[in-house]
Amino acid sequence: AAKSSGRDRVHLFSPGLREAARWRLEVATRLRGDAIDQLVVHYQPVVRLDTGAVEGVEALVRWQHPERGLLPPDSFLSVAEETGQVIPITRWLLRETTRKAAEWAAQGLPLRMSVNVSARHFSAETLVRDVRVALRDSGLPPDQLVLELTETSVAEDPTRAEDQLTVLRSFGVRVAIDDFGTGWSSLAQLFSLPIGTLKIDRSLLNAAERAVAGETGAVLTAIVELTRTLGIRSVAEGVETPEHLRMVREAGCDLAQGWLLGQPMPAEEIPRFVRSVQAA
Ligand code: C2E
Ligand code: CA
Ligand code: CA
Ligand code: CA
Numbered sequence: 052a053a054k055s056s057g058r059d060r061v062h063l064f065s066p067g068l069r070e071a072a073r074w075r076l077e078v079a080t081r082l083r084g085d086a087i088d089q090l091v092v093h094y095q096p097v098v099r100l101d102t103g104a105v106e107g108v109e110a111l112v113r114w115q116h117p118e119r120g121l122l123p124p125d126s127f128l129s130v131a132e133e134t135g136q137v138i139p140i141t142r143w144l145l146r147e148t149t150r151k152a153a154e155w156a157a158q159g160l161p162l163r164m165s166v167n168v169s170a171r172h173f174s175a176e177t178l179v180r181d182v183r184v185a186l187r188d189s190g191l192p193p194d195q196l197v198l199e200l201t202e203t204s205v206a207e208d209p210t211r212a213e214d215q216l217t218v219l220r221s222f223g224v225r226v227a228i229d230d231f232g233t234g235w236s237s238l239a240q241l242f243s244l245p246i247g248t249l250k251i252d253r254s255l256l257n258a259a260e261r262a263v264a265g266e267t268g269a270v271l272t273a274i275v276e277l278t279r280t281l282g283i284r285s286v287a288e289g290v291e292t293p294e295h296l297r298m299v300r301e302a303g304c305d306l307a308q309g310w311l312l313g314q315p316m317p318a319e320e321i322p323r324f325v326r327s328v329q330a331a
């Protein structure tokens with residue numbers, strides 16, 4: 052079975068318990084070895100809602116497993132997070148994606164690059180250095196890099212999170228809060244952090260869709276108004292249908308991402324995709 056249709060076909064993977072234990076062991080062992088060479092990055096367009104242009108892309112990791120095919124991040128990142136392998140994986144991703152963005156910029160396609168950073172890496176000492184090295188080696192302008200952090204990874208230790216974010220911001224790197232609406236962090240605490248972007252989880256879009264007429268999108272609209280007031284940009288995630296697109300436009304979101312606007316795709320396909328959208 053395929054998780055999604057189109058180019059980004061990743062295999063569903065739902066093992067039983069014994070299978071699961073074996074899988075964890077396999078992931079832990081293989082990711083320590085040569086499996087890091089089997090990781091591939093797909094890029095999903097992030098679209099401006101005012102002009103329809105592609106402003107940037109989000110890097111999403113997959114594992115091209117020799118026997119099982121293209122595996123989604125959920126099937127191996129939680130193990131990698133536990134074993135700590137997620138740190139070298141993200142270090143590699145930062146290098147790979149900043150290099151890719153610099154390459155596209157040199158071809159006349161400046162795209163902002165968003166990279167997911169796990170809680171484990173965010174609380175580690177090496178993140179700041181890893182980001183600095185990737186920027187230096189790629190030559191990518193720092194404001195073209197966006198680090199995506201979840202609500203929960205900043206809520207764990209808000210004081211340390213603030214320090215860490217302040218250092219990253221001092222390089223000129225942008226920070227986005229990912230999956231907003233899935234955690235229960237304090238809004239006051241969240242918005243006191245130096246963040247530039249809020250990514251609204253698709254569960255909120257689905258909730259808005261189910262809401263009765265008249266209330267449709269009220270929560271979405273309220274969140275977007277709040278971000279406006281605070282000078283934070285908003286991204287709607289999971290825009291799958293024209294109805295979703297209408298709702299997020301109406302709510303006033305700045306940017307959107309979703310299958311309707313562009314699937315995650317291999318790097319080679321990005322330049323053609325971006326140009327075809329610009330031409331449309
Ligand atoms: P995320 O950061 O929220 O990424 C968005 C996920 O939603 C992606 O799943 C993407 O393929 C999927 N998606 C995009 N458009 C739609 C849509 O219209 N509808 C629906 N239903 N889904 C859509 P993916 O690639 O399977 O990634 C899942 C999660 O794994 C990501 O969620 C992120 O938390 C994590 N992840 C992915 N790549 C990385 C990475 O490089 N590093 C880390 N630390 N985490 C990653
Ligand atoms: Ca993300
Ligand atoms: Ca998200
Ligand atoms: Ca998510």
